[in-house]
Amino acid sequence: MVSQAIQPKRNRIIQWLAADTMEGIRRQRALLGYLFIAPSIIGLLVFIIGPMIATFGLSFYKWNVFRPPEFVNFENFSRLFSDPRVFTAFRNTFLLVVMTVVMLEIIALALALSVHRLASRPLSYFFRTSYFLPVLLSGAAVAVTLGYMFHRDFGVINYYLGLLGIPKISWLTDSNVVLWSVSLTTVWRNLGFTFIIYLGGVSSLPTEILEAAQVDGAYGWRRLKSVVLPLLSPTILFATVTDIIKMLQFFDEPFIMTRGGPGDASRTVVMLMYENAFGNLAFGYGSAIALVLFAVILLVTGIQFALSRRWVFYS
Amino acid sequence: MSTKISRREMLKLTAASAVAMSTGLVSSTKIFAAPPGQETITLRFQENEQYYADVVEAFKQQFPNVNIEYVTVTGIDHAEVASKILAQLAAGTPVDIGYAATEATQLYAGEGLALPLTQRVLDSKEELAEYFADVSPVLTETMMYEGDLYQLPRDFNAANMYFNTELLAKAGLEMPPAEWTKDDFVEYARAMTGIDGSYGYGWTNRLWGSWTPWFFVNNTNFLVEERAPGGEWMWETFYADDPKAQGRGGGWRWPAPQANNPEMLEALEFVVSLTRDGLTPEVGMGTGETLTGFFTSGKLGMTPAGGFWSGNLYNQGMPKDAFDVQFWPAWKSQRHQLGVGAAWILNGSQHEDEAWEFVKFTCKKEIMEICGLFNPVTLTTPVRRSMNNEARYSVTGPANWQVFYATLDERPDTGPIPAPVFSIEMTDIYTRFTGLAVNGDMTPQEALDGMQAELEALYARQ
The missing domain is CATH 1.20.5 (Single alpha-helices involved in coiled-coils or other helix-helix interfaces)
Incomplete structure (x- = not known):
């Protein structure tokens, strides 16, 4: 029926x-x-x-996996805003973002412009592959290997610096240096990806505009500043937005190379979130940190897009 | 009668099989593969197949209805492994049999995740008598929590002092005697520093090893140590004739922090002075493996490590006579620190009985002998006294291998690294402030005061 x-x-x-x-x-x-x-x-x-x-x-609960979640209202957030380690982690993360993204964008763009000018096709392929190779490596493997290379007393970096008469640098154990070590490692590993984005952008620049600029006498720096960069601005926006989002979520390199140390000198927000959630079993507190980071990423990205109206040239 | 199957029949059979698989009927067909009356079950076992293949094969011959599914979990240290196990638990895919070292024993026991084995051990006392007779009470006590036993010890590592014998010879020194002291150690470190760019002594910042052995021999700890009541059932049943079992309790407790006491300060100032005087290279985060390359290449004269390191060095190509081992040097005492590892059973596992059979099986001597962790190369120190013999270390070294078990038998005051239920968070505090002291950002006093303050806050949150 x-x-x-x-x-x-x-x-x-x-x-x-x-x-x-x-x-x-x-x-x-x-x-x-x-x-x-x-x-x-x-x-x-x-x-x-x-x-x-x-x-x-x-983020509104206290939960350690073993016991049922307990509703704690805004307790996790009030703990977060009074926890000095959270502010240290945010400060470290912002410093790493600024250092890494600035280096990434400048070096990747410079390399893309140089490789694009290469007349030899095999040479061009060789450089594209070489720059992209580190992207394919495991972050953990890179961090472990570079950790050895950065060792103050046994690392090859200090060995060669020593040959130049430069005294030993505590790359991983000096609070004032450690962020640079982590940042340089990250730049090296991620350069290939940003480089490919820029290379794509440079390759698709309209040749008639570039030739017209040349006819009008714009060469070298003038051509780069007044013609190439404005035409590349949408690519630059895309690369910086994605790189900043990625770097705000910094984790692999500092986690493996320094475990956030010395002290909290290289601890990032995502490391702090991971350690609280999965190490200290404070899943509620870890969630609160994750939520604040999400809001920060949203805000930063929003500001980037708002500011882009002033400098990004779409045509 | 024809046995040919037509295309139509084949399609029907395939369709029926697909439906059966999707509706779970296959699980019931497994029953028929097992001996009558026995259902085939699967135990999720946190181990590496590479080490346990032979053990599991032997187990399956005796228990054909039990499948073992390996769950490999890796991590920089035991705390990180524990984090990942807990993440699996949170995701609803826990293991039936886990592996935990001292760092996580009380975490699993205290949170009710691990099954207490007391009654099962007592029910199997005839079967297990030979095992406990072969295992030091120091190890057994470390696997107890509030009077109950949670793990049957499998391997242990006490922090002894490893020597690069080639550097030792170049420095014109011989292996020190068992009763050597902290001052002798400094002389040794000084003599071995500077030979072809070498350092006398190296260590990494962590909980086990690290500078922990130094405050142990200085007769202190950064947490107050006491014994939990209970445990008589164990000592009276299995260790009644063993004088080293006297005075033991139901496991260890660490009820309060005392990180900035004068003895702790003295120990930290000592290790910081080794770096300041150029006897120790840069101290970073890491494990025993971190130092292996430096040690094998003759850049380090001495370093803290346990029996596990001999197999590690051998696998890295170090000749067996190129290194040796001695007790930790005496200071106010010669008390050593150690960590013990073993399997634990998930409390509430659907297969607790089978898991218990498996755990017992893996502790048999003939089974431990075929375990890939102890054969062909010894990758960690077996808990059985009888397995620590000349034959075992004849391939890998060291010459003074007796030190490993003598650390338990001749120095029974050897105790576990502090690892209460909240050991992961505690370890983070410990290593963070240690790092700040050894890199000079803080004085030892400031670092220990900071450590104490954070530990007090941690205890208050519990």
């Missing part, structure tokens, strides 16, 4: 969808569209929106 009642209704839906009218065709197209984007939407819900909602909820 039930199936007999459902059958006509199902038939009506199928007829409505498969109707051979303009409306029906539109419905079929829409349905097909939804079917195509369904995997992305489901992935977004399950792996991004879902965990974000869970993190938001968890």
